[in-house]
Structures are given as structure tokens and as C-alpha cells.
Amino acid sequence: MSTTALGPALARKRVLICVGSGGVGKTTVAATLALRAAVEGRSSLVCTIDPARRLANSLGLSALGNAETRVPASALEPLGVTPRATLHAMMLDMKQTWDDLITRVAPPDQRERILANRFYQSLSTALAGSQEYIAMEKVWELRRRGEYELVVLDTPPTAHALDFLDAPNRVLDFLDNEAAKWLLAPAMKAGKLGLSLFNKSGYVLRGLSKFTGTEMLQELSSFMLSLSGMNEGFRERARGVRALLEDASTGFVLVTSPHPERMDEAIHFNTLLKQHRMEVVALVVNRVHPMPTEAMWKDVATVAPGRRDKVEQTLRELKVLAEQDRQGIAQLQAACPGIPLIQVPRFSLDVHDITSLWRTGRFLLGDDTL
Amino acid sequence: MWVVSGKGGVGKSTVAAALALRSARAGRRTLVCEVNTQERISRFLEHPAAGPEITLLEENLWAVDVRPQEAMREYGLMVLRFEALYKTVFENRLARYFLRFIPSLQELVLLGKIMFHLQEKLPDGRWRFDTVVLDAPATGHAISFLSVPQVLVQTVPPGPLSREAQKMRDLLVDPAVTAAVLVALPEEMPVNEALELHAALTDRVHLRTHAAVLNQAIPERFTAADLEALAGCPELRDVAQAHHDRAALTVLAGTKLERNLHVPVVNVPRLFLPAFGREAIEQVMGHLEALVMGET
Structure with a gap:
């Protein structure tokens, strides 16, 4: 039974959008959420942007492509759990998705002309937020098809939070x-x-x-x-995308790392989401340095002198990092009142295999805490 | 001009700030440029934010946050020459609509402003800035940002825009003028991104990579014997093992960067300071000494 805000979100939301700066672990969080939802009985799809081949491998797939692929049950065996619903994964190919969209909405006689136009390619990337828009448009499409009870979107590294939130409006405006x-x-x-x-x-x-x-x-x-x-076709879809973002069945998961800059960006993002009346389900602080425990300091005394210095130095360094994180997180919570904050520790190695995803999930859902 | 880039969160701004500070200390008039961000560098150096105007931070060191609206205005004024004409054109709804749809115009004027300052001269004929440090966007955005002149030269019909793009491209590809410094962390994804970035800059932008900086490097500390001896205290052993693993990753990352980029890789050790500010930048600067001073 989950004790964090993500538990009810995984059980009830139809769309979860993971947002945050680049390099904070959005992809991992997105994959973990879809995995947990599937295990707990809701058919889920994780739609990622990051070409993390090892993430694909960890899900038992040789590579992720633009097509939705079912994660084989064998990939989940190491966890010792039997998922009660299916888990799917895909990697969004932006260019392909734009082409598909044009093919779908353009009048047949104009299609080739548009796709072949030398302005077209830059158009799909030139308008600020066009990548963000196409990612959300894909989710809208998936949601409309209704094959999955939950779609988790991992968003592109956004240079400016506003590009992301304003994308449908910009398209409509155009x-x-x-x-x-x-x-x-x-x-x-x-x-x-x-x-x-x-x-x-x-x-x-x-x-x-x-x-x-x-x-x-x-x-x-x-x-x-x-x-x-x-x-007309385009406009209808853009309206649909905008409505989807504000829908009660859609939630945002704001992911950050405890680095001061990343947290400033998270605060900024949270403010903007609030202004746009979009629901932030949880604020996930990833890769938090755990504070060395009392027991560790006691144990150090028993270590042989030559080694003791090395271990003590390492613990002192960890303490500095943990203190920094603690301070930052307190400031973050103060700046985002009312938003549930969940901490995930920094694991000793990068999260890339299914058991590490599972471990991350235990912290996201509150089975373990820092 | 140094172009500093890498995966998000690897410490690009830190490295850019340190490079710029070291260059200024060496007596070179240095301009550090950020591109439409929430300005970090002036904050790191404990100065008030510079804003969109070039601002003197300290001796020989200037900073600017290049922003689209201001850059567009400066560029527009340069081309149209008169304020009134600029206003008529740029404040017209239809004109603004068109401008938004000209592919990559925004990036072009941002880059254009930076390139302008790179070539700016003082009345006595010397360069206004000896060194420009560009704190570029993260990998994907950096590639599209720096490719803009090249792309425009290819897509836009001949005219003033393509002429400007051509001039910028010539400066970017000149190995004597521009070089990239790629930043990575000792982790798999940041290293892979640095390699991808290098490939894209080389093949698509024709921009030379000068060096790589491996930030937050962890030096080796625990031997295999140490780890074995700690078996009796599992928690401490885990701490030591984690340190040992990260040190091994540092070596691996350094080797991978060196082998694939064929450029010097500079290690900047992870810092353990209570706060991140000027002191941190000065420490990082110490490790970049050879990188900056090798290029006099």
C-alpha cells in the first residue's frame, strides 16, 4: 500500500507527464511509474524521448522505436512479481510523428507538397515548443485511442518551461x-x-x-x-491537447535533483504549472545524498588506522553533500507549499536495470524512505 | 571563442564561468555570454545579474545574457538604421507574425549578437574582447542552435538573411577563431552525449573540439584490500564500494572520452564545499589552468 501522493495518482490518473530540467532522471522516473502501475493492475505505456538504450535493454527490448512495444514478462522476472496488467514502452521519433500528423490532417492534394517543402523541416522545429507540442499531441492521440489505462510521458529536455506549457496555445495562435x-x-x-x-x-x-x-x-x-x-483539423487537435493538459485525469510529476540550479528551475516550473491551472501530483527530488548514520560513525572507530582516515574522509564528504541537499530541499518545499515532496536517494550506480527501477519505485511509492 | 556544451546538469555554466575568470585573470579582455537563461554565471561569481546589456563584472571580465527580444531589436536597428522604421516594421502584427515563422530567426539573431561582439573592435583597432566564452545550451539545443547559420545558408533564398548566416558560419568553422569545450560527468549518459555532440559539431557544424572536461571526477581512494578488510562493517563497506565504483567510472569515462574525441581530457574533481559560489569557481579554475593558458 503506497503512502505517497503517487499511489493514488497511479491508481486513478489516465495521463502522467514527467517534467523537469535535463539530466535529473525524468526518464527513469517515467519508466518506473509505468512499471509500478502495470504491476498493480493498470495497463500502462511509457513514452520516452531519451534514447537510453540501456533503459530499453532493462525492459527486455533490444531498442525502443516509434511503435509501442510490449515489455515481455520475462524482463520482469528478476523482480519476483507478476504484473497484473501489460506494460508497453515506446521512444518518440519527433520527425516521424510530425510527418504522421501532417499526413493525417493535410488535404490529400497538399500532403506531398507540404512534406517536400524546404521550409517544412525547419518549421517543425523552428516554432518554439514544437517538439514539446508533438510529444503532447502523441499522448492526446494515445489517450483518445484508449488502449492504455495510463500513459506516462517523459518530456524532452526543455530549455524554457514556458515553451512546453504554451505550445498548444502557440500552435492555435499561429x-x-x-x-x-x-x-x-x-x-x-x-x-x-x-x-x-x-x-x-x-x-x-x-x-x-x-x-x-x-x-x-x-x-x-x-x-x-x-x-x-x-x-481545421490541426486546430481541433491543438484544442484537444490543451484540454488534455488541464483535464482532471492528467497529472504532472515535477522531477528535480537536489542541485541548487535544478531546484530553482523546478520552483519556476511549479509556479508556471500553477498559473496554467495544471495539477502537480508530486515533486520528486531524485539522487538525494543520504546522511551517514550514527552507526556508521561508530563503526569507523573499529577500522584499522590507515583505512580509518579514508573512510572518515568519505563520510565527511557525504555529510557535506547530504547537508547541502537537506538545506536545498527545505527551501524547495517552502517555495512549493502544498505539493507533496518525495525523495529518492542517489544509488551507488546509474539506474539502468529493472531491479534498480524497482528500487526507485519503492521510494516513489513510499515503501522505502530516505 | 570557446563554446561550452554538454548534457543538461553536467556543469556547463560552472566550467564556462571558470574558463572566463581564468582568461580575465590572465589579462585578456573576456566576455562571457549566456543565452536567454536565468543567468547563473554572474551569480556564481557573486556579482549582480548582468542582464541583456554587456556589463563589466570585474577587471577584464564582462558578462551578458543574450535575449531574443533585445537581440532582434539590435539586429533590426542595424539593418534598418532608423528607430522609427524599426518600430513600424517590428511592432506591426503582420510583420511579427512573419518574423516568428522565418525558420530559426530567433537563434540567428542570438548567435548574430554574439558573433558581432566577437568581431567588435576598439577605436585603437584592437579587438574589444580577446576571448568570448559562450555558455551554450545543452546538447540537442546546442546542435540546432549552432547549425542555424549552416541550415539557413542551405534553405533561405539569397538575400540579407543568407548573407548574415554565411558570415556567421565562416567564423564558426574557422578553427583559429572558434573551438568547443565539451563537458561530461563520469556517468554513462553524459559521456555518450559528449560523444554525440562531438560527432554532430564535427560533421554538421564543422566546429573543432578543443578539449573535454570531466566534471565531478572521483579520485581513487580504496584498494581491493581495503574493501575486503571492511567486510565486518557492511554499511561502511557499501560506502567504500560506492566510492570505489565511482572512481572506476571516472577512469572509464576519461578513457572513453580520450579514445573517441582525440583531444585532451581535463579532470575537475568533485568539490565538497558547503555552498556553491565564487570559491567553488576558483577551485574549478585551478584545474583548467593548462586548458586556458595553453592557448595564448
């Missing part, structure tokens, strides 16, 4: 820009691409073209017109 529509459409329909025809904004556009070159503006506007055919 599609809904009235100004662009009325300026572009009539000229395009008349087959007149010359931007100089926009009398009203001629001055502006002349200035703009000094900056970009006229040819560039013309090519870009013709590309955007070819996109306009898919506006």
Missing part, C-alpha cells in the same frame, strides 16, 4: 491569426504573389523584406497558404 489570413488569402486567390500589392502594409513589408529578402517572404507566404488547408 492558425488563428486573422491578420495573416485576410492579408494573404485574397492575394493568393488572385494568383498575385507580389507582396507589393499589399498597399496598406507596403511600407511595413518593404521594411521587412530589407531584413529577410523579398523572395524569402514570397516563398514563405506561399508555403503558409498550402498549410491553411489543414487548419
